[in-house]
Amino acid sequence: MAVRIRPIEYGDVRDAVNVIIGGSTRPESERPDDIDSYWAAVQETRARRGDVLVGELDGEVVGVCQVLIFQHFQHAGGWCCEIESVHVRADRRSQGIGSALLGAAEAFAQERGCYRVQFTSNSVRTDAHRFYSAHGYSATHQGFKKFFSS
Numbered sequence: 001m002a003v004r005i006r007p008i009e010y011g012d013v014r015d016a017v018n019v020i021i022g023g024s025t026r027p028e029s030e031r032p033d034d035i036d037s038y039w040a041a042v043q044e045t046r047a048r049r050g051d052v053l054v055g056e057l058d059g060e061v062v063g064v065c066q067v068l069i070f071q072h073f074q075h076a077g078g079w080c081c082e083i084e085s086v087h088v089r090a091d092r093r094s095q096g097i098g099s100a101l102l103g104a105a106e107a108f109a110q111e112r113g114c115y116r117v118q119f120t121s122n123s124v125r126t127d128a129h130r131f132y133s134a135h136g137y138s139a140t141h142q143g144f145k146k147f148f149s150s
Contacts, residue, residue, distance in 0.1 A: 003097045005104040008052040008064070013038045015061035016054055023087040025122055041066075049112055050081075053104055055088065055097045063088040063097040067105045069112050081109030083119040086128075102135055120145075 008016060017032040024030065031037070042052045045066060055063030068082040083105050088097045109117050120143040121128050129139070 003063070003095075003100045004056045005053055005100050006056065008042055008054045010035075010039055012054050012061050013042075016052070016064040019061060019064050019089050020085060020087045022090050025124065051108065052085075053101060053108070055101050057092060057095075057097065062092040063101050065101045065105055067108050069109070069114065072116075075115055078115045079113050081105070081112070081114040081117045083117060086119070098131060099135065 013035045014032055017030055017038055021027040021030050021032065045052055045068060049069040050067045052064065052066045054061045065086040066084040068084060070080055070082065072078050072080045083102070086098065086101060088101070106117055119132075121132065133139075
């Protein structure tokens with residue numbers, strides 16, 4: 001059966017969060033019982049022209065990614081796409097789900113007139129880096145993050 005990529009629905013949130021937990025380098029920061037907070041993030045993302053996509057296989061959510069769209073203060077105010085939270089459930093990796101999610105996110109960005117797609121990937125994720133390189137992405141910049149305690 002082929003993977004189906006579609007916008008997330010409220011009933012998918014818990015499964016999508018569990019997919020993220022399974023692949024996160026910081027799973028302790030997730031709260032899978034706080035469905036409404038995650039749903040608020042979906043609604044905010046949609047209000048800003050983006051979406052959260054899920055990969056569904058055999059009726060189960062097995063992948064997720066967030067597609068953020070923003071207007072850049074460069075490139076004559078052109079539109080950019082930031083892809084975040086790309087995760088595929090561990091038992092479903094290497095089955096084309098990540099490729100389908102990435103392809104759908106790229107198509108989503110192109111439909112919204114984005115001139116560029118970008119993302120960050122944790123330095124320890126060497127398998128993910130090979131995956132992104134195989135899909136035509138180049139490591140052109142070095143990223144930095146600073147976390148605040150909550």
